[in-house]
Amino acid sequence: MKQQGFASYITQMKQVGPTSLGQERLQEALQRERSAARVSASEHVVMHRHGVLPSAGVVARRAVLAAAAVAAVALVTGVVSANLVGEGQQGGAAVTNGPVLAAYAQGVEQPDGSVLLPAEFGSVVSLSQGDDGAYTVSVNMDLSLADGSYRDITYSIIEGDATFTFMQSRAGVKTGDMLADYQGVTTFTLSDSSIEGTYSLDVVIPEDEVDAATDDPLRDLYVVNSLAAQKIAGTRIKIAATDAQGNTSSYTYEIQPVENVAERYRELLEQKESDEEQQLGEPLFTMREVA
Secondary structure: OOHHHHHHHHHHHOOOOOOHHHHHHHHHHHHOOOOOOOOOOOOOOEOOOOOOOOOEOOEOHHHHHHHOHHHHOOOEOOOOOHHHOOOOOEOHHHHOOOOOEHHHHHOEEOOOOOEEOOOOOOOEEEEEEOOOOOEEEEEEOOOOEOOOOOEEEEEEEEEOOOEEEEEEOOOOOOOOOOOOOEEEEOEEEEEEOOOOEEEEEEEEEOHHHHHHHOOOOOOOHHHHHHHHHHHHOOEEEEEEEEOOOOOEEEEEEEEEEOOOHHHHHHHHHHHHHOOOOOOOOOOOEEEEEEO
């Protein structure tokens, strides 16, 4: 991976984390117990700025992609868009005990038992290309828990080739405190579920797979994004945690992209490039609880 491009992404993402306002709204949603409530998107959309690209013909395509990695970033918010509310019930995990993901609790249950996740889940994408030509794609996915009272939360990828990145929010961190930062791991533990930070699932796409899908990855970033989503398909994440009474429980979730994920990524990137007000649009991923 070109470290400079990815480091730039990480530096920016360190500043993005769940807000107390978002947590308060989530608790309110949980108290309404699966009611079809609309949650207004009242926080600002955070956009990542990109710099001027090197002149064509001066640098190779690989260098251009590294410099333009931040241009692949679409949108990130900390609340549920009003577009999320549709047919179906509020996320089925909303009234169960255990380490339930906030995104799962906020989602809309589908007839097949899966939950359509909030539109911001997976909407932030960054990529870089390594010396071997392979593309490393980081897809931002909020894996924070709905209940902030859990401790010793362990996240583990038990199926799939993705890895975790977690960068703790610097807000409120005191000098000398040890930060919970992880990159390229398949398991990590947070001491407290109230720790705020940015989560992502990272996948590697061989260069030949990208070249087979598009002759211009820089132009067709949505194609690379959708390839990453397909790499994430079927990823299973086990979350084990201890509650305030000392009881340990766990859930395993399976993540899948929606059928038209490529078109949805394309819409997000087109919005980013336009002067129109940014909208999250439709969800990108579903999740189901598995044994």
